[in-house]
Amino acid sequence: MSGSASPLLERMREWSFALAGRDARARLERLRTPANEYGVDPYGFDLDYAVGALAPFLWLYRKYFRVQVHGIGSVPTQGRMLLVANHSGQLPLDAAMLGVALLVELDPPRAARALVEKWVPTLPFVSAFYARLGQVVGTPENCRRLLQAGEALMVFPEGVRGLNKPWSERYRLREFGHGFLRLALECDAPVIPVGVVGAEEQAPRLLNLAPLAKLLSMPAFPITPTILPFPLPTRYHLWFGEPMRFTGAPDDEDPVLEEKAASVRAAVQALVDRGLRERPGVFR
Amino acid sequence: MARPPDPDAFPGLPGTVCVTGIAGNLGKQLARLLHGETRLVGIDRRPFHEAPRDLEHHTLDVRKNKVEEVFRRARPEALIHLGIMHDPRMPRSEAHSFNVVGTHKILDICARHGVRKVVVLSSANVYGPHPDNSNFLPEEAPLMAAARQPDVADLVELDIYAQSFVWRHPEIETVILRPVHIVGPTVRNAPSNYLRLLRPLTVMGFDPMVQLIHVDDVCRALALALRPGPRGVYNVVGPGEVPLSAVLRELGRRPVPVPAFLLRRLLRQAFESRLTGFPPGELDHIQYLCAVDGSRAIRDLGWAPRHTLRQTIRSVLAPA
Numbered sequence: 363m364s365g366s367a368s369p370l371l372e373r374m375r376e377w378s379f380a381l382a383g384r385d386a387r388a389r390l391e392r393l394r395t396p397a398n399e400y401g402v403d404p405y406g407f408d409l410d411y412a413v414g415a416l417a418p419f420l421w422l423y424r425k426y427f428r429v430q431v432h433g434i435g436s437v438p439t440q441g442r443m444l445l446v447a448n449h450s451g452q453l454p455l456d457a458a459m460l461g462v463a464l465l466v467e468l469d470p471p472r473a474a475r476a477l478v479e480k481w482v483p484t485l486p487f488v489s490a491f492y493a494r495l496g497q498v499v500g501t502p503e504n505c506r507r508l509l510q511a512g513e514a515l516m517v518f519p520e521g522v523r524g525l526n527k528p529w530s531e532r533y534r535l536r537e538f539g540h541g542f543l544r545l546a547l548e549c550d551a552p553v554i555p556v557g558v559v560g561a562e563e564q565a566p567r568l569l570n571l572a573p574l575a576k577l578l579s580m581p582a583f584p585i586t587p588t589i590l591p592f593p594l595p596t597r598y599h600l601w602f603g604e605p606m607r608f609t610g611a612p613d614d615e616d617p618v619l620e621e622k623a624a625s626v627r628a629a630v631q632a633l634v635d636r637g638l639r640e641r642p643g644v645f646r
Numbered sequence: 647m648a649r650p651p652d653p654d655a656f657p658g659l660p661g662t663v664c665v666t667g668i669a670g671n672l673g674k675q676l677a678r679l680l681h682g683e684t685r686l687v688g689i690d691r692r693p694f695h696e697a698p699r700d701l702e703h704h705t706l707d708v709r710k711n712k713v714e715e716v717f718r719r720a721r722p723e724a725l726i727h728l729g730i731m732h733d734p735r736m737p738r739s740e741a742h743s744f745n746v747v748g749t750h751k752i753l754d755i756c757a758r759h760g761v762r763k764v765v766v767l768s769s770a771n772v773y774g775p776h777p778d779n780s781n782f783l784p785e786e787a788p789l790m791a792a793a794r795q796p797d798v799a800d801l802v803e804l805d806i807y808a809q810s811f812v813w814r815h816p817e818i819e820t821v822i823l824r825p826v827h828i829v830g831p832t833v834r835n836a837p838s839n840y841l842r843l844l845r846p847l848t849v850m851g852f853d854p855m856v857q858l859i860h861v862d863d864v865c866r867a868l869a870l871a872l873r874p875g876p877r878g879v880y881n882v883v884g885p886g887e888v889p890l891s892a893v894l895r896e897l898g899r900r901p902v903p904v905p906a907f908l909l910r911r912l913l914r915q916a917f918e919s920r921l922t923g924f925p926p927g928e929l930d931h932i933q934y935l936c937a938v939d940g941s942r943a944i945r946d947l948g949w950a951p952r953h954t955l956r957q958t959i960r961s962v963l964a965p966a
Contacts, residue, residue: 398885398955400892405781406855408889483777483934486851486906493853494889503780 374414378488381420382466390465393473407473407496415495416462421617422455423462427560427598428524431467432637434590438606439470443605444549445516448535448630449524451561452591457597463600474514477505481579483586501544503543509549517542519623528580529566533559533638535631540616542624548612553626555603563644564593564631596644601633658873659684660763664722666703666708666729666752669694671832672767673728678703683869690729693793702758708748717759724763724872725756730804731898732835734797734925742766745800746807753811756818764820764873767864768805770881771798772824775936781855782939785824785879795927821871823864825882826938827931829873830861831964836928841897841962847912847949848905849933851919857937859884860953861963870947880947883940885955890932896959906933 379386390413395403402408423429447460457476465471476501479556481497483489498504500517508515518524520540546553567584575583584591606629608622667673668688680686681698688694688703697703704716708729729752731744749766756764758921774791787805792799805822812820827837837858840846848966859882867882894901904912913929917923930936943949953961 398888398911400888400896402855402887402889402892404855404887406887406889478727480778486849488851489777490851490853490889493855498781499778501778501780503782503784507782 369418371411371414374417375410375506377417378413378420380490381417381424381528382596386466389469389471392470395473402494403496405475405496405498406493406511409493411494412473412496415491416465419458419462420466423459423466423598426593427455427459427564429459429463429598429600431463431600431602433602434463434467434600436556436602437464437468437472438471438552438605439468440512442512442549443514443645444509444546444551444553445474445514445556446542446553446626446630447516447518447556447558448533448634449518449520449522450527450532450558451593452526452565452567452582452586453527454518454594455564455593456519456558456561457516459561460600464514472514474516475508476516479581481581502541505545506549509545509551519627522581526567526570526584528570529568532566533634535627535634538623538627540619543608543623544612547608547614549608550603552607554605555629555633556638557601557603557630557635558598559601559634559637559641560596560598560644563596565591567591575610595646597641597646599637599641601637603629603633656680656683656869656873659869660723661685662687662720662722662870663726663872664689664717664720664761665726666690667750668703668728670728671830671834672828672861672864673936675830675832675861676726676728676868677735679774679862679865680869687716687722689716704864707744708752709744713752714755714759717755721759722761722843725752725761725765726868726872727764727766730767730801732797732801732857734923741924742800746803749804749807753808757811757815761818763872763874764808764821765868766804766808766813766822767868768808768822768824769801770824770826770883770936770938771795771931772802772805773936773938774798775854775930775934777934779937781920781934781935782937783881785881785942787938794930795925797925797927809879819874819877821876822869822879823871823943824879824938825864825867826857826859826884826940828861828864829858829958830961833861833962836924837931838962840924840932841893841899841959843899843903845900846894847909848890848901848903849909849929850905852906852933853889854931854933854935855887855937856890856931857883857887858893858955858958859951860958863949863951863953863958866952867943867947867949870949876946880943881938881940882943882945882949883938884958885951885953887937888955888959893959896956930944 520536565586571583669690669692691707694703772789
């Protein structure tokens with residue numbers, strides 16, 4: 363696609379390279395997947411487009427949220443893995459920042475795939491945008507296929523219940539679903555717990571207009587201090603834990619899996635608690 | 647089942663092969679590919695002009711009792727069933743009778759007359775485009791197409807009937823092929839016609855990955871399925887998947903994006919007043935994903951696409 367790239371996309375890419383730091387071009391080029399003659403992988407991931415689209419997120423990462431990473435050395439640089447993180451902030455910017463961190467802090471960089479909600483493909487523009495960034499709908503079939511191909515997946519087991527939780531519940535992790543654990547067991551993939559600190563304060567939910575959310579078939583319609591969930595410039599801290607390996611049958615009964623999922627949840631909560639203890643302030 | 651991938655000839659073909667729907671575009675291509683390699687017996691209610699000379703054609707509706715007489719005389723060892731009509735303008739009852747009753751009849755005749763191999767052409771359309779589809783549907787995925795596209799209900803029913811035939815007649819090797827959107831110079835189906843529009847309407851903000859297969863590659867998959875061994879359901883994917891926007895760009899089209907709700911209404915109105923031949927249900931194909939996993943056919947049939955992605959896309963431009 364390099365031949366037909368628009369000038370805007372080209373400028374966005376230059377911006378990305380400038381923000382990503384030293385050797386960014388060569389580093390990001392290493393992500394090139396076995397793409398077809400139209401520059402996309404079978405899932406629709408388009409590296410040239412993605413690098414351009416990365417620019418605003420990189421700007422948020424570097425200049426706005428001023429993300430700090432802790433313990434990223436424990437993230438495997440190759441092979442299948444599940445990154446499991448807490449989810450908050452009304453808008454899924456925590457996922458974006460985690461994705462950016464793996465691209466710019468890890469050497470070699472990794473393009474992790476986030477698993478999107480099933481309603482995302484029904485949204486105009488958003489659906490096409492996500493697809494070009496290599497995001498896929500989180501069906502078990504998709505996850506299995508990606509893990510077996512040695513890819514990294516980002517999982518937020520709290521789902522929208524975590525994303526849209528009210529201010530009073532901040533940093534209290536919701537129950538974890540355990541679908542991700544069945545997947546980890548089935549594909550023998552390590553789980554890397556990630557604690558995200560800072561996203562919770564970016565857009566405190568004061569109230570939820572549930573009827574309006576229902577009307578727009580959205581999971582929630584949060585009202586924040588800025589009315590719409592426009593994020594405040596909090597400082598993000600991403601805490602990466604040691605890989606956790608699980609053994610057992612993927613089709614064990616729910617209580618067995620819940621126990622294992624609870625241990626991941628505890629690991630994420632511990633990372634979050636540590637992050638909260640060690641940060642100098644919400645905006646610093 | 648270790649076979650050399652992508653052979654030039656098809657050794658091991660049955661001696662006599664009956665082909666229904668042979669006078670259609672796909673059937674004619676298939677006849678051209680197979681007529682030197684095996685004895686072909688065609689059944690189609692349309693006459694087959696310019697048929698190869700060694701081909702025995704019967705201008706006959708598959709529902710007619712005379713079909714059995716053809717089988718008694720010609721004694722085919724295999725059947726390729728292409729006789730599936732997809733004409734959205736056809737009255738529903740007539741299409742249903744032709745497709746479903748016709749398939750029941752011809753498969754029953756096969757069971758009675760010692761046919762060893764049955765290859766039924768279905769389509770990857772049977773899964774149906776859907777926002778929460780996995781990126782690559784395996785053969786086991788549920789056939790959801792009829793829920794949103796009533797005009798493919800026949801095809802789904804036929805596919806399911808053919809599946810039941812697989813287990814009811816273990817003595818017959820039945821193969822069901824589900825190729826993705828077939829395109830080609832002579833092909834006149836909805837996807838090919840859509841790609842021939844100079845200013846195609848698209849759904850604003852949607853750009854699904856699409857899979858196209860060249861008609862010649864479908865014919866080769868049908869030929870490979872005839873050989874002894876394979877049985878069951880096979881998705882047949884062409885040279886890969888590509889965003890719809892890239893296909894339109896390759897063809898030099900200038901798409902006109904229209905918001906989904908408007909486009910849906912427009913298309914329904916236009917179809918009902920006969921301004922367009924595109925059934926409204928087809929719209930889902932340019933909005934949502936309906937892509938399949940074709941690895942089983944590559945492994946078991948030894949099939950591989952001959953046409954590259956670019957050649958496949960550009961084939962709709964070639965003169966018929």
